[in-house]
Amino acid sequence: MPFPSLPSPLARALTERNYAEPTPVQQAVLDAAPDRDLLVSAQTGSGKTVAFGLAIAGTLLGPEEALPPPAAPLALVIAPTRELALQVQRELTWLYAQTGARVVPCVGGMDPRREARALEGGVHIVVGTPGRLRDHMERGRLVTEGLRAVVLDEADEMLDMGFREDLEFILAATPEDRRTLLFSATLPKAIVALAESYQRDALRLAVAGETRGHADIVYRAVRVMPREIEHAVVNVLRYVDAPVAIVFCNTRDGVRHLQASLTERGFSAVALSGELGQGERNAALQALRDGRARVCVATDVAARGIDLPGLDLVIHADLPHDAEVMQHRSGRTGRAGRKGTSVVLVPPARRRRAEQMFAIAKVSPDWSGPPNADEIRTLDRERMMSDPLLAEPETEEEREWERDWAEALMERFPPERLAAAFARLYRSRIPVPEEVSDPAYETSRRPDSRSGVPVGAPRVGEDEPAAWFRLNLGRRDRAEPRRLLPMLTRRGQIGRGDIGAIRIFDNETTFEVRASAAEDFAAAFARRGSADVRVERMQGDGPAPAKAKSPRAQRHRREASKSSRGG
Incomplete structure (x- = not known):
């Protein structure tokens, strides 16, 4: 039996699912003390759902092999999206099936009355999204006094999506002696602060080999003309001919337009975006799973947590906001030993940004122009023969x-x-390939060893235009570059190479942002993080203001000026 230290019902469930050995993250939580709180850095696709299911098994079961009759929940799992919560619910259902567990989902978009009846009938594990869980708690439907364990899955995403207040409300209402397991793809300061507030002596696990889920992904950067991005998407889909592909756009409008365009060209394509109802989303996913559709066009949030068998191709029709987003998107493929391909479309104006993103992600993509129509027709002929x-x-x-x-x-x-x-x-039976051109611009492959920015990238404010922003933090707030830079890049979803000069004054800070990234930076910063920390774009793109003088120095200068005029 590959998991001899587990309660036998879970060990049998794993054997039936052909689990030969634990993944690195699963082994790490199994090696930890069974009563410790855990702060785990784990990527999507690394087996973390099963990992935290195994981690809380001893807490829920104790020496018994079966759970007590269902009543108030013993465990609560919180996930950022409906799709991820439902996927977690399915995983825990088979993992705990032989213990008699009743695992109930509570997610937005589903009938809350039906969920309320399920909670009233007794449960063991509740899996839900923050808003819906809080609503059930405020209405007295979800009782938390008996919770032995709370799991926060993809905690960084929940904070980025604005769920901090809901999470704090939920955690504050749970017993103090509960176990708290926090799983996150990254561990920024906000996550560490959350852990320090709501965990006790947490064991921090940075799992060695945590990028295993991305090891079988080949990255390709495709040069495209801006007006030919849709044509390039068509040709990449036709060239790779994957059983299932997902195409990412940055906006809902982009998803809607591209899905319609692909359908018009003969692709069986569905869309996933935040504007769709739950029934429409479920229908789209089912069409992909049963083969009626082969292409999914989606936004980042809508695709969070979905797991599609046969997904061999990811296309970034719009350049991701940063390296982390690119890796999250790409992690939809290359799973369970399958090979996957991640294709990033890069117009000339976004070349430097793309190079910085690849350098930060430590990815060395193969650069090329888009597949042309002749290449695809040659492949079509070979495919016809077989x-x-x-x-x-x-x-x-x-x-x-x-x-x-x-x-x-x-x-x-x-x-x-x-x-x-x-x-x-x-x-x-197959869509016609498009005529496309290759911008054929030069790319820099060698990153600077200190900054991770490709050598030859233009310096913000010197070789490339910059926009100046004002931040409402200064010396009095203990602001300093080494603390500000990570905050600006993460919250503004830009790379370090997009930030130029930083000037810190008593009550504010001014800083440069690469002009081509300024608009995206301002929009992302406004959406994410605390509303108390704000930036505003300054008028003009000229040099930074001169170094500010203290009030005392300014007073002395005025007095000296008066004296000179009086003399």
Whole structure:
């Protein structure tokens, strides 16, 4: 048995699912003391759902092999999105099936009355999204006094999505002696602060090999002309010909437009974005799972937590905001030992930004132009030759009636005519490739060893225009560059190379942002983090203000000026 230290019901469930050995994150939590709080850094796709399911098993079961009759919940799992919460619920259901566990989801977009009835009927584990869980708690439907364990899954995403207040409300209402397990892809200061407030003597696990889920992903950077991005998406889809592909856009409008464009060209494409109702989202995912659709066009938030079998291709139609977003997107593929491809489309104006992003992510992509129509037609010809219609042997029944049809066709038409008709029929089933061009700009491959920014990248404010911003923190707030820079890049979703000069004054800080990234920076900063920390764009793109003088120095200068005029 590959997990001998586990309660036997869970060990049997894992064996039935052909778990030969634990993943690194699963082994790490199993090696930890069974009663410790955990702060775990783990990437999407690393097996973390099963990991925290194993971690809380001893806390819930104790020496028993079965859970007590369902009543008030014993464990609470909080996830950022409906899709991820429902996926976690499915995983925990099979993992705890032999313990008699009742695992209930509580997520936005579902019928709250049905959830209320399920909670009233007794449960063991509740999995939900922050807003819906808080609503059930405020209405007295979700009782938290008996909780033995609370798990926060993808905590960094929940904070980025503005759920801090809901999380603090939920955690404050749970017993002080509960176990708290916090899982996050990254561990920024906000996550560490949350852990310090609500965990007790937490063991911090930075899992060695935590990027294992991304080890089988090949990254490709494709040069594109801005007006040909849709055409490039078409040609990449046709060239790779993956069973299932996902195409990421940065906005809902972008998703809507690209999905319609792909459908018009003959692709079986569905959309996932925040404006869709839960029924529409479920229908889109089911179409992908059962093969009725092969392409999903999605925003980052809408695709969070979805797991699609056969997903071999990720296309970034819009450049990701930063390296972390790129890796989260790409992590949808390359799972369970399968190979995956992540293609980033890079227009000339975004080249430097893309190079910085790859350097920060420590990714060395293969650069090329988009696949052209001739290359795709050559591949189509090879694929036609290996089509199952030609390669698979037919049954005796099929052979008998097909022979009659074949003989009738051969009597009336010459072989060349029949072959041409077959080729024409084959080509009618596939979208036509687009004519595209290659901008053929030069790229820098060698990153600067200190900054991670490619050598030759333009310096903000010197070689490339910059926009000046004002931040409402200064020396009196203990502001200093080494603390401000990580905050600005994470909250503004830009790279370090996009920040230029930083000037810190008593009550404020002014700083440069690469002009091409300024608009995205301002929008991202306004959406994320505390509303008490604000930035505003300064008028003009000129040099920074001169170094501010203290009030005392300014007074002395005014007095000296008066004296000189009086003399």
